[in-house]
Amino acid sequence: MRKLLVVGAGQAGLQIALGLQSHGYEVTLLSNRTADEIRAGRVMSTQCMFHTALQHERDLQLNFWESQAPDVEGLGLSVAGPDSGRAVDWLGRLDGIAQSVDQRVKMAGWMEIFAQRGGRLVIHGAAVSDLDYFARTYDLVLVSAGKGELVSMFERDASRSPYNAPQRTLSVAYVHGLGPRPEHPGLDAVRCNLVPGVGELFVMPAYTHTGRADILFWEGIPGGPVDAFKGIRDPSEHLSLTLELMEKYTPWEYARATKVELTDAGATLSGRYTPTVRKPVGRLPGGGAVLGVADVVVANDPVTGQGSNSAAKCAAAYLSAILEHGDKPFDEAWMQSAFDRYWETARPATEWTNAMLAPPPEHVLNIIGAAGSLPRVADRFANGFDDPADFDHFFYDPDKAAAYLESAAAEA
Template sequence: MRKILVVGAGQAGLMLALGLQDRGYDVTVVSDRTADEIRGGRVMSTQCMFGTALAHERDFGLDLWAGAAPDVLGLGVSVAGPDGGRAVDWVGRLDAYAHSVDQRVKMAAWLDLFAERGGSVVVHPVGVADLEWYADRFDLVLLAAGKGPLAGMFDRDPERSPYTRPMRSLAVSYVHGLGPRPEHDFPAVRCNLVPGVGELFVIPALTLSGPCDILFFEGVPGGPLDVFQGVRDPQAHLDLTLRLMKQFVPWEYDRAAGGVALTDAHGTLSGRYTPTVRRPVVELASGGLVLGVADVVVANDPITGQGSNNAAKCAALYLAAIEARGAGKFDRAWMTETFEAYWAHAAAVTKWTNAMLAPPPAHVLTLIGAGTAHQAVADRFANGFDDPADFEEWFYTPERADAYLAALGGPSGAVGEP
């Protein structure tokens, strides 16, 4: 029986561990926290998993929250106008529902499930010396501790990493009590764009205490939303979030008029990181090899909500590659080939995410504006969150955007330059 070590108890690491366990591998998971510590800790992320990623979870037998998590049926875009109103406001229908499950709920449950099924769980912070020890005792070592210090062992790939600094300041609040958007009669992720300032995303989700909403600000560094550093008190964090909503996205602030409250004392998060693609393999001093997984090797800004989706797709691809390897050695060539197969998907995500972090060119403003008049544009944009490769066909160049809009009857409702 082949022995595999997974370092990290997140979306990709636990999916891989449970999938390998189900197929008869001898799997050990190393986590820096127990399931109870995860469950009782601070929120770790925002997340919204779309149809393809959820299908992978179902294939793994891990879709444990169907019927409990709110079904997200659409994705809407609003653009703030100079008068404080909305210059653009539309919502696209998703072809398949999406779900957002607090990772404290999901990862704690999956870690418990892995242990209940006989998996070995080691609770211990991992350093380089530990990896040396593990590499000598396991057939394959997978590092899935996405944004931890060990990710820095993997060299940055400059050709695939155009940014050298954080492009957004991030601030998250999980809340109860947010009212519905009165103009739409189905649950949707709301993307509110404030030109030159940043974005507010509102995500229907499931947390420890039931259904909730996630308020997620992405602020341009140095701008008016980049003010959460040093805010440690959760209520002060929420109060600041609400003040900024009232100033920049008052239509969303109106939903809080009935009173909102944090879901729990650990329901806030803030920070920033540099979007980075890393080389997939690290060779240890002993000669042992470590393969990076998901966010370890492709860490995009969360502006397009792709982190957990990428993680699920990476886990499914890596699992298939491990099975296909049979008794063959997990050498550098195999590791590189496996990552490149994942990169064939992740490249499209990275291109789209990096494009959304930059000031939008005129043709993108026209496309966003056209979503108001053309439901097909709104729906296609929404479903691009599930399949970002589709943006290549209509989004990146003026020529393809013009051809697409012409086929729909011409551009309409263009957004002015910020």
């Protein structure tokens, strides 16, 4: 029986571990925290998973919270205009529902299921020196812990990493008590609010351990007015600042947030990081090699909500590559080929995310504006969150964008 080690208990690491376990592999999972510590800790992300990523979970029968999480049926976009109003406001309908489950709930639950099914769960914060030993003990070591010392083993891919510094500051609050959007009170949707020169506010329905919730997520341009959360440790102060910025820059969202309260004491998070693509093979001091997983090798800014989606797609790609490989050795050539399979979906997500971090060119503004009067354009933009590869056909090139808008208007 093949022995595999997964280092890191996030979306990708656990999905791979549980998938391999279901196919009879001997899997060891290393986590630096217990399930109880994760469940009682601070929120980790702003995940909203779209149809393709959710289907990967369904395929492994890991969709334990699907009946409890809100069904996200659309994605809306607003652009702040002068005088505290909106220059653009529309809603696109998704072809398949999206959902957001607090990763504290999901990761803790998946860890417990992995252990209950006979997996070896080791609570240990692994260092590079540990992996030197493990690489000689296991047939394959997969590193899915996306922070700290282990990431330094993976070389930055300069050709795929256009940014050398964080492009946004990130601040998150999970809340209860948010009112419905008046424009669509009976439909749950992710709302993306673009504030030129300031940043973006995302509002997304979610499920956490205290039930239905909503996530208030500011992405601020560094040095701008939303870059104001550094040093704030008190959760209530964090929420107060979040609401203050909403009242000033997105008053239409603030109007439904006047009665919100935090879901729990760990419901806030802030930080920043540089979007980076790294080479997939990590080489150890003793000569061994390990394979990087998900945001270890492709860490995109969350402005397009691709993190957990890409992690699920990476796990699915790696799982298929492992199962197809049979008893052959997991050498560096195989590791590169497994990553290349993942890059087929990661490349479009990365290109789109990097584009959305820059000031939008005129043809993109034309697409966003046209979506307000052309529902098919709004729907296509919304469904690009599930399949970013579709943006290749109409989003980046001015001529393609103009031709698409012309055809959409003609068919309206």
